[in-house]
Amino acid sequence: MIEVGSLDDFPPRTVTVVPAAGVEVGIVRWDGDDVYALRNVCPHALGPVCAGRLGPKIVAPRGDPMGLDVDESCPVIACAWHGWEFDVRTGQAVWPDGRMRVKTYPARVVRGRVVVALDRTDVDPGPAVEP
Amino acid sequence: MYTGPVIDLDIHHDWRSPDELLPYLSSGWREYVTRSGGRQHIPFIPSEIHPNPGGVFRDDAFPAEGGAAGSSLELMREQLLDPYRVERGLLTYGAGTYVAAIANPYFAAEAARAANDWSIDRWLDDGDSRLYGTVLVANQLPEEGAKEIRRAGAHPRMAAALLATNGIGKPFGHPLFHPIYEAAVEMDLPVAIHAAGESFASMRVSPVGSGVPSLYLEHHTLVPQGVMTHLVSMIVHGVFERFPTLRVLLMEAGVAWIPAVLWRFDMDYRGLRRETPWLRRHPSEYFYEHVRITTQPLELAPRREQLIDLLRIVEADRVLCFSSDYPHWDTDEATYVARHLPVEWHAKVFRENALELFGWADVRPEPAAPQAAAETR
Numbered sequence: 482m483i484e485v486g487s488l489d490d491f492p493p494r495t496v497t498v499v500p501a502a503g504v505e506v507g508i509v510r511w512d513g514d515d516v517y518a519l520r521n522v523c524p525h526a527l528g529p530v531c532a533g534r535l536g537p538k539i540v541a542p543r544g545d546p547m548g549l550d551v552d553e554s555c556p557v558i559a560c561a562w563h564g565w566e567f568d569v570r571t572g573q574a575v576w577p578d579g580r581m582r583v584k585t586y587p588a589r590v591v592r593g594r595v596v597v598a599l600d601r602t603d604v605d606p607g608p609a610v611e612p
Numbered sequence: 613m614y615t616g617p618v619i620d621l622d623i624h625h626d627w628r629s630p631d632e633l634l635p636y637l638s639s640g641w642r643e644y645v646t647r648s649g650g651r652q653h654i655p656f657i658p659s660e661i662h663p664n665p666g667g668v669f670r671d672d673a674f675p676a677e678g679g680a681a682g683s684s685l686e687l688m689r690e691q692l693l694d695p696y697r698v699e700r701g702l703l704t705y706g707a708g709t710y711v712a713a714i715a716n717p718y719f720a721a722e723a724a725r726a727a728n729d730w731s732i733d734r735w736l737d738d739g740d741s742r743l744y745g746t747v748l749v750a751n752q753l754p755e756e757g758a759k760e761i762r763r764a765g766a767h768p769r770m771a772a773a774l775l776a777t778n779g780i781g782k783p784f785g786h787p788l789f790h791p792i793y794e795a796a797v798e799m800d801l802p803v804a805i806h807a808a809g810e811s812f813a814s815m816r817v818s819p820v821g822s823g824v825p826s827l828y829l830e831h832h833t834l835v836p837q838g839v840m841t842h843l844v845s846m847i848v849h850g851v852f853e854r855f856p857t858l859r860v861l862l863m864e865a866g867v868a869w870i871p872a873v874l875w876r877f878d879m880d881y882r883g884l885r886r887e888t889p890w891l892r893r894h895p896s897e898y899f900y901e902h903v904r905i906t907t908q909p910l911e912l913a914p915r916r917e918q919l920i921d922l923l924r925i926v927e928a929d930r931v932l933c934f935s936s937d938y939p940h941w942d943t944d945e946a947t948y949v950a951r952h953l954p955v956e957w958h959a960k961v962f963r964e965n966a967l968e969l970f971g972w973a974d975v976r977p978e979p980a981a982p983q984a985a986a987e988t989r
């Protein structure tokens with residue numbers, strides 16, 4: 482487990498890129514103690530995914546263009562380069578049946594400090610490929 | 613060799629002269645057409661911007677007795693229906709296809725209604741039982757178009773609603789067009805979208821992107837652009853989410869552009885999903901489920917295998933439906949198309965895909981006529 486800072490260093494609903502064991506990790510603090518960690522490498526073209534925009538997933542509850550809503554429980558990061566969206570909780574692509582994913586790490590708050598579990602295999606996961 | 617029955621989904625039937633429509637107009641509109649224009653009748657369809665230097669018809673398709681190419685059922689039988697074993701043919705009008713290019717939206721609605729009645733009278737009820745009609749839709753007034761789909765589409769041999777020209781200046785996915793799709797779904801008719809509809813001087817939109825072309829070659833090379841616009845628009849606006857049983861036939865736009873558009877569409881969707889969260893699938897999936905496309909004009913690749921390789925990518929054996937575009941200058945005859953497509957696709961492209969699209973479950977294979985000229989290799 483690697484400590485990356487105090488919870489207060491990560492304001493709610495922000496993403497902050499920190500170095501951790503030689504890799505860049507995006508720490509997302511959502512609401513309360515919800516923290517997530519993603520490798521700052523996009524599976525599309527290896528762009529800095531965590532330098533992109535964070536927000537709740539936009540949804541269309543009626544299934545048509547009228548009355549869009551957000552799913553507050555689903556934080557989504559839109560990659561800095563081409564805007565492909567990933568669910569911060571799982572790293573999974575947000576588009577339908579998306580199998581591509583950003584590498585994620587277990588993260589939690591311990592006594593006010595944010596800790597992330599990294600191991601050697603995390604160092605170079607390489608790009609995922611989705612047909 | 614393909615010796616089975618052929619379903620041809622784009623046959624342009626025409627009136628010998630526009631005067632044939634006069635009895636089908638209401639008295640007021642008849643008066644408007646025949647008198648208010650001075651010595652000449654008001655033309656039903658405006659003239660095209662780009663004249664084809666050779667004309668838009670096959671030279672041999674003009675009836676000996678006079679009249680427009682496509683206006684003689686006898687000649688159509690002789691040149692198309694009999695020699696190519698056409699089991700069912702979809703009639704798509706001549707110049708009338710482009711009724712939505714008429715600037716006056718009220719006259720356009722009346723002209724469409726008259727043309728549909730003319731088509732039913734002359735070609736369906738008194739014509740050839742192999743022929744099926746399309747309901748011409750003047751989409752300038754979508755609610756009126758929807759009414760016409762419900763009215764003329766009730767004829768048992770009306771098989772589709774025909775959109776050919778963008779009469780509003782917005783691509784066909786715009787919600788303004790929804791009444792048309794609602795009516796088509798209600799009548800269980802596919803919507804056929806025919807290319808080249810914006811090439812009229814009366815149009816407010818360019819027939820191709822980024823400016824109006826000057827020459828026919830320039831225009832005709834880019835004709836698929838309009839169809840791409842409508843296809844992308846319908847998917848983006850969620851037309852197929854709103855009308856999950858809607859079926860669409862794209863006509864006369866060729867086929868080789870499909871992979872490029874679908875690939876880009878799916879790629880862009882990944883970065884722009886948040887703009888269209890009502891889509892529940894990748895754009896290409898809507899295409900495969902809801903859209904079929906006619907073969908003509910089949911692009912001529914430097915080598916036959918190149919086109920086939922390209923078409924395999926888009927599962928052409930299940931999305932393509934044969935069309936001849938008779939009697940136009942860029943017609944594809946069935947023999948030619950059969951030579952350019954793999955034998956194992958023939959039954960589907962020449963027949964089965966169309967049967968499925970139109971729900972023509974009643975048709976059974978008929979023994980092929982033993983005519984040497986009809987053999988498609």
Ligand code: FES
Nearest residue numbers: 523526528560563
């Ligand atoms: S590199 Fe992330 S979306 Fe392309």
